[in-house]
Amino acid sequence: MASEMLQREDLTAYVVAGLPKSFLAKMRKLAEKERADAEVIQLDEELTEWLVAELREDKRRSHERTHASAALWRAYRALSAARYHLQDRPEEEQVRELRRLVEELWREISPEFAEEPDTEES
Numbered sequence: 001m002a003s004e005m006l007q008r009e010d011l012t013a014y015v016v017a018g019l020p021k022s023f024l025a026k027m028r029k030l031a032e033k034e035r036a037d038a039e040v041i042q043l044d045e046e047l048t049e050w051l052v053a054e055l056r057e058d059k060r061r062s063h064e065r066t067h068a069s070a071a072l073w074r075a076y077r078a079l080s081a082a083r084y085h086l087q088d089r090p091e092e093e094q095v096r097e098l099r100r101l102v103e104e105l106w107r108e109i110s111p112e113f114a115e116e117p118d119t120e121e122s
Contacts, residue, residue, distance in 0.1 A: 072106035
């Protein structure tokens, strides 16, 4: 079903935060009320993680990145994709750890997470 759905020309994607995964049934009913041939799928955790990473990169302003932070972000995204493709294989855990280390380094050097200077120092 999902593969047939993804062939349609009238796809729209939504990102919804703050709702439980059980909201899917309500979302399907809502979509069917709107159009009889409407379909809804819920992305798995890995694909959701990849999509959110893509959206974060697209929405990041240029002053929030450096060449190094951009390169590390690309590495993080590549490792996320590798992790997805290595599901249920022993290498997945190694890739997960590498991705965690890259994310940690990215957060350390990214202007997006730079600490604000303490203005109360005398």
